Amino acid sequence: MENLTKILAGCRRRDRKSQEKLYRQFYPVLFALCRNFFEEKHDILTAINNGMLKVFQNIDQYEPAKGEFFNWTYTTVRNAALTLLRDRKTQTFYYEEISDYMGFESGENPFEQLAAGDIHIYLLQLPVATRRICGLFYLDGFSVREIAEALRISEGTVKWHLSESRVRLRTIFEKSL
Template sequence: MKLFIKQDAKLINGCKANDRQAQERLYKLFYPEMLRVCCRYLKSNELAQEAINSGFLKVFQNMNAFDVQKGELGAWIRTIMVRSCIDLGRKEAKFAEVNSQEEIEDIFIEPAVLDKLFAEDLLKAIRQLPVATQLVFNLSVIDGFSHKEIGEQVNISESTSRWHLSEAKKQLRVMLAPVIKSIDKPTENQKGR
């Protein structure tokens, strides 16, 4: 464990010194996980790639602000990536203010249903949501932000955040219904048993 901490410190110090080799190592080390984060937030691979490039640029520009005593490097980079996705998503999305509580419905999706889905099915369905709705869904469900925090981050009201989450759940239920039905259907081999 101490060896990893020393390597991590060496990598961080190299990046702080603008060492291109250290920056390349850091990029390669964190790229796969950060790409997954960006793909979850954005509709296309191109937008995800744009967010990751923007995010890593911010990481390298602000490396001197990173304090090893205050947190873990991966978490710090992930926060920057999520914020890059929010910034890009905000440009892509048009948030309509929703003030009526009547339009907000809480839709429950059985955990057993989610267990049957493959990650690709979920990601594909989430990416089909409107940009604003997808962004709120990810911030709320995946990252656990409150509606107040989401509102502050994307400059919308809490009720608008709630509406987008409700809308995401409605749309996902409709989109995933055929996938769930196909999972529940017995195959020819299973019918004969």
């Protein structure tokens, strides 16, 4: 694989071959990221493409002193996926508000001792909305408030999905033992 520095230099010159090399280099990880947000391959690819377009358009704004290029790209694509979710007016998800009888327990991170490949296998067994919120909270480290603001839902709904993900994952983990 070609040196990332050379590829980035080509991308800054708007060289299409360099852009393609960068896209192909990060594609597997970005596909796994966007798969947490969408079920349909078309939607996953749309989110990746929207994010990578922003990366290519704003590549001159990347500052190496602020962090690694991959992290900057990952964040840009994740934000593009969140934007795509918000902009979908016709897409409806079932959200249930949390109420007192449901409870919300803030247990440990259920993914702490799993390998990265295992985590995605388990996450794919969750409903899309629950998977999305679970990934943002446990894998990306967003707070309940940040998730609620990004998805434009109430904090109670986020808490319900987190509680639901723990219940469902507990069942899945017990079956796999």
